[in-house]
Amino acid sequence: MEIAFQFFVASLFVLPFAAVAAQRSRMARAVVTTAFFVVLVAGAIVAARGFWAGEAAVWDLSAFAPFPFALALDRLSAFFLLLICVVAAPVTLFSGPYVERHYGGAPRTWLWALLPLFLGSMVVVVTASTAFAFLFGWELITLFSAGLILVDGDSDERRHNLFIYLLMMHAGAAAVVAAFLLFLPGAPGLGFGAMRAAGSAMSPVMKNALFLLAFIGFGAKAGLIPLHLWLPRAHPMAPSPVSALMSGVMLKTAIYGFVRITFDLLGGGPPWWGYVVLAAGAVSGVLGVLYAIAEHDLKRLLAYHSVENIGIIYLGLGAALLFLAHGAPTWATLALLGALLHTLNHALFKSLLFLGAGAIGHSTHTLDIEELGGLQKLMPVTGAAFLIGCCSIVGLPLFNGFVSEWMIFRSFLAGSTLADPASVLLPMMTGVLALIGGLAAACFAKVYGVAFLGRPRSAEAEHAVEVPLPMRGAMAILAAFCVVIGVAPAIVLNPLAAAIQTFVPGTPLLHEQLRFAHVLPWIAVAVAALMLLTMFARTAVRLTATWACGLPKLDSRMQYTSTAFSKPLRTVFAQVYRPTRVVEVTPAGETYFPTAISYRSARTTSYERLLYRPALNVIVAGAHILRRLQTGNIQIYLLYIFLALLALMLGMRFA
Amino acid sequence: MTAAISILQALLLIVAAPLVRGTIARLKAILQNRRGASVWRPYADLLKLLRKEDLVPTTASPVFRVAPRAVFAATVAAVLFVPVLHAAAALSLAGDFIILVYLLALARFFLMLGAMDGGSSFGGMGASREALVSTLAEAPFLLSITAVAIVAREMSLSGIARWSLAQDPSRISAVHVLAFAALALVAIAETGRIPVDNPTTHLELTMIHEAMVLEYSGPSLAWIEWASSVKLSLVLALLVALFMPWGMMASPSALGMALAIAAFLLKFVLLAAVVAVGESSIAKLRMYLVPDFLGVASALAILAVVFTAVMR
Numbered sequence: 002m003e004i005a006f007q008f009f010v011a012s013l014f015v016l017p018f019a020a021v022a023a024q025r026s027r028m029a030r031a032v033v034t035t036a037f038f039v040v041l042v043a044g045a046i047v048a049a050r051g052f053w054a055g056e057a058a059v060w061d062l063s064a065f066a067p068f069p070f071a072l073a074l075d076r077l078s079a080f081f082l083l084l085i086c087v088v089a090a091p092v093t094l095f096s097g098p099y100v101e102r103h104y105g106g107a108p109r110t111w112l113w114a115l116l117p118l119f120l121g122s123m124v125v126v127v128t129a130s131t132a133f134a135f136l137f138g139w140e141l142i143t144l145f146s147a148g149l150i151l152v153d154g155d156s157d158e159r160r161h162n163l164f165i166y167l168l169m170m171h172a173g174a175a176a177v178v179a180a181f182l183l184f185l186p187g188a189p190g191l192g193f194g195a196m197r198a199a200g201s202a203m204s205p206v207m208k209n210a211l212f213l214l215a216f217i218g219f220g221a222k223a224g225l226i227p228l229h230l231w232l233p234r235a236h237p238m239a240p241s242p243v244s245a246l247m248s249g250v251m252l253k254t255a256i257y258g259f260v261r262i263t264f265d266l267l268g269g270g271p272p273w274w275g276y277v278v279l280a281a282g283a284v285s286g287v288l289g290v291l292y293a294i295a296e297h298d299l300k301r302l303l304a305y306h307s308v309e310n311i312g313i314i315y316l317g318l319g320a321a322l323l324f325l326a327h328g329a330p331t332w333a334t335l336a337l338l339g340a341l342l343h344t345l346n347h348a349l350f351k352s353l354l355f356l357g358a359g360a361i362g363h364s365t366h367t368l369d370i371e372e373l374g375g376l377q378k379l380m381p382v383t384g385a386a387f388l389i390g391c392c393s394i395v396g397l398p399l400f401n402g403f404v405s406e407w408m409i410f411r412s413f414l415a416g417s418t419l420a421d422p423a424s425v426l427l428p429m430m431t432g433v434l435a436l437i438g439g440l441a442a443a444c445f446a447k448v449y450g451v452a453f454l455g456r457p458r459s460a461e462a463e464h465a466v467e468v469p470l471p472m473r474g475a476m477a478i479l480a481a482f483c484v485v486i487g488v489a490p491a492i493v494l495n496p497l498a499a500a501i502q503t504f505v506p507g508t509p510l511l512h513e514q515l516r517f518a519h520v521l522p523w524i525a526v527a528v529a530a531l532m533l534l535t536m537f538a539r540t541a542v543r544l545t546a547t548w549a550c551g552l553p554k555l556d557s558r559m560q561y562t563s564t565a566f567s568k569p570l571r572t573v574f575a576q577v578y579r580p581t582r583v584v585e586v587t588p589a590g591e592t593y594f595p596t597a598i599s600y601r602s603a604r605t606t607s608y609e610r611l612l613y614r615p616a617l618n619v620i621v622a623g624a625h626i627l628r629r630l631q632t633g634n635i636q637i638y639l640l641y642i643f644l645a646l647l648a649l650m651l652g653m654r655f656a
Numbered sequence: 657m658t659a660a661i662s663i664l665q666a667l668l669l670i671v672a673a674p675l676v677r678g679t680i681a682r683l684k685a686i687l688q689n690r691r692g693a694s695v696w697r698p699y700a701d702l703l704k705l706l707r708k709e710d711l712v713p714t715t716a717s718p719v720f721r722v723a724p725r726a727v728f729a730a731t732v733a734a735v736l737f738v739p740v741l742h743a744a745a746a747l748s749l750a751g752d753f754i755i756l757v758y759l760l761a762l763a764r765f766f767l768m769l770g771a772m773d774g775g776s777s778f779g780g781m782g783a784s785r786e787a788l789v790s791t792l793a794e795a796p797f798l799l800s801i802t803a804v805a806i807v808a809r810e811m812s813l814s815g816i817a818r819w820s821l822a823q824d825p826s827r828i829s830a831v832h833v834l835a836f837a838a839l840a841l842v843a844i845a846e847t848g849r850i851p852v853d854n855p856t857t858h859l860e861l862t863m864i865h866e867a868m869v870l871e872y873s874g875p876s877l878a879w880i881e882w883a884s885s886v887k888l889s890l891v892l893a894l895l896v897a898l899f900m901p902w903g904m905m906a907s908p909s910a911l912g913m914a915l916a917i918a919a920f921l922l923k924f925v926l927l928a929a930v931v932a933v934g935e936s937s938i939a940k941l942r943m944y945l946v947p948d949f950l951g952v953a954s955a956l957a958i959l960a961v962v963f964t965a966v967m968r
Contacts, residue, residue, distance in 0.1 A: 378717045388719070435798040447787070520749055528726075536721075540874070545711045546714060547871060548871065566787070570788055
């Protein structure tokens with residue numbers, strides 16, 4: 002176990018060299034890709050043994066590093082490692098033909114070299130057992146992902162978006178570093194074991210500061226509104242397999258960090274922590290899905306849905322914090338179970354959907370769903386997998402998203418047993434989660450209905466062909482996971498509950514709470530039996546043209562578009578979007594008999610204008626004030642040095 | 657024995673569903689001074705449709721034929737959670753009403769997809785409007801049941817029905833009044849009745865459900881129509897189980913069974929009469945007033961949850 006774990010981590014950092022060495026020959030590239038896939042499957046097996054059997058593994062590298070640097074696999078780490086490998090293995094499978102077709106020369110080599118490094122850095126983060134190892138991996142994630150985004154080109158606009166991404170990631174990382182450094186007085190080595198002891202002995206003020214730093218630092222990485230600004234910019238820019246990894250896996254490292262610090266190292270806190278997290282989750286969930294509905298670029302839409310799902314995860318985490326603060330560890334375990342399972346579920350269905358987007362782009366060369374349509378008939382496997390992904394992300398029963406959302410719902414209902422503000426506020430959150438679910442259903446009915454059903458809206462969509470076998474296989478694997486967890490969640494729930502028990506001590510889960518997992522298969526049997534019965538009832542089928550109100554024939558422009566579909570919802574939630582619309586009539590002034598009318602509508606989210614711009618102005622103003630210190634006069638600088646020395650000596654004397 | 661009754665009540669709800677629809681239509685006809693069709697008419701319609709052939713658009717994918725069957729299967733599966741004759745459903749667990757609401761959402765999702773597969777503008781139009789209505793109805797739907805569940809300290813529908821049976825009917829709580837009002841409004845929106853949608857309309861500008869099923873014919877249409885009848889009965893049964901379960905069997909016995917069936921029929925006829933009178937006396941709302949209608953439902957449901965704090 003130990004050897005396998007060490008071998009797995011080491012090979013992720015060796016593979017890039019192999020990728021560079023193999024760049025010339027197609028055969029060698031295939032070998033390296035296969036090796037990459039095999040390594041990830043091996044990693045999944047290691048993680049699975051850690052997760053199901055609770056086998057631990059450690060790798061202490063402090064001897065080779067200037068600071069304590071160690072990796073360890075406990076059950077929580079194993080869960081996240083499993084998440085990384087289970088998503089990354091199909092993504093690698095998908096990348097084989099995808100990268101070979103769309104990239105050549107240096108970009109291809111960069112992609113294959115950076116992918117294992119990117120994954121390796123995330124593996125370091127989720128298995129780190131010292132703060133230094135964690136931060137080391139944390140920084141590398143940002144750098145490698147930025148490198149992967151740049152593979153697709155570096156126009157000015159892309160650089161601008163990438164700069165925003167890097168800036169926000171580093172601001173977040175600063176908060177994370179600060180959070181870890183606050184442990185220093187109690188745990189000089191910054192090993193997680195010592196930090197756990199220090200955390201429980203910490204003063205409430207320090208704990209609160211630490212929580213806020215962790216909340217902001219990890220929130221920026223997770224993409225909580227209003228720290229989500231980078232997410233819809235960075236994710237769509239990357240190649241589709243990389244988007245799948247960024248949305249599916251990278252965001253989850255932030256959830257891991259947040260859970261590790263607030264639940265494991267600090268052991269929960271006062272109720273207001275829970276309220277803050279709940280509020281952030283509710284805002285991100287509702288606004289994220291509302292922004293997604295208005296999008297018709299598939300990858301941007303999916304990126305906004307990541308904001309939504311992170312919101313749902315934070316709703317579960319917030320409920321868990323509240324239960325802990327009110328001394329109800331059993332319910333906290335259930336809420337955490339929902340949140341962590343949703344983390345895994347989101348990783349599965351979101352990477353599936355991003356791969357689906359990649360497959361669509363591969364076949365039709367466009368990601369604008371207004372240009373698509375009728376793809377289900379032309380790409381049956383991609384379509385079926387994408388439909389499963391849609392059902393899962395919407396949270397429909399028999400698909401995995403529902404299982405985790407149900408657990409979060411159930412914990413909200415249990416909130417009615419707590420003390421007073423929580424007893425009303427938590428049950429109220431069922432309404433928020435239901436609204437999110439309803440909006441997501443509307444959004445994905447739109448996506449699947451417009452892109453895959455009806456008739457093609459462009460020549461590209463009309464001539465789409467199914468993608469190669471490995472790409473189909475990758476999507477089918479992820480779709481299968483979605484259905485298996487959706488129908489028989491017990492296989493994941495029981496070890497996950499055991500993982501949570503390691504850091505939320507309390508009574509084990511009530512049988513009644515897991516009864517749900519036993520009811521689901523029965524519902525699945527009932528639904529499947531009825532569907533088969535009605536599907537294969539003897540029926541004559543005749544093909545006819547769609548009714549066209551008596552006109553000769555319909556054309557694709559008569560179908561509802563994505564924009565038209567979302568119009569009613571956009572009208573109802575107009576306050577959220579505040580679009581600017583310009584109607585130009587030529588010739589001007591001729592309202593009734595114009596020769597041409599042009600209409601433009603642009604949505605700008607007001608975060609830049611109302612939140613970021615004022616903050617930026619304050620920073621720039623501060624910088625101007627600080628510049629007065631720099632006079633360029635040597636005497637003044639000598640004075641600074643003298644004053645600094647004086648202050649230090651006084652400080653040393655009296656502190 | 658109890659298991660047999662649980663299965664029986666689910667079957668009763670499914671088989672009697674078209675009758676409820678027929679009764680409402682008949683009562684409406686009487687109120688509007690028409691002779692109207694027999695109450696058994698929906699059964700005749702279903703049988704006729706099931707014997708016909710399925711017309712499938714040339715451009716449609718397999719989703720077109722899968723969707724109606726998925727709608728039917730999911731709706732029927734949702735029935736398993738509703739107590740009808742006695743205060744225990746075939747499937748029951750804490751938080752089961754969430755599964756019920758989401759099974760209905762599953763049915764609706766596939767109905768929307770089926771509608772969009774026809775490739776005409778009507779399907780998209782209906783699906784888009786259905787998305788609007790259902791999105792806004794889901795939150796008050798769950799919140800109103802949540803409020804009742806909190807008061808009853810029971811998180812399953814059967815548990816709530818059992819609790820309600822033991823209560824004194826003359827003592828009505830504010831939470832129940834608010835939750836009932838909210839759930840009744842949601843029921844109207846969910847089942848596509850006036851004033852939200854008109855099940856008998858054939859005017860393109862106003863239809864929601866009818867626009868979605870416009871392209872369907874034969875057995876596919878039969879499954880959709882039956883499913884929507886079942887959904888109507890299911891929502892009515894939900895109102896009965898949560899707010900007026902009196903008459904349900906406490907322990908299995910022949911007399912209890914007879915009483916329970918009689919009470920079930922009486923309550924359903926009463927509710928059908930209320931629907932018929934309501935639909936005959938008010939007009940359909942303009943589509944952009946439907947969000948206000950559901951806004952009222954949401955406000956009532958939120959108030960119901962807030963008032964549970966007072967009830968403790």
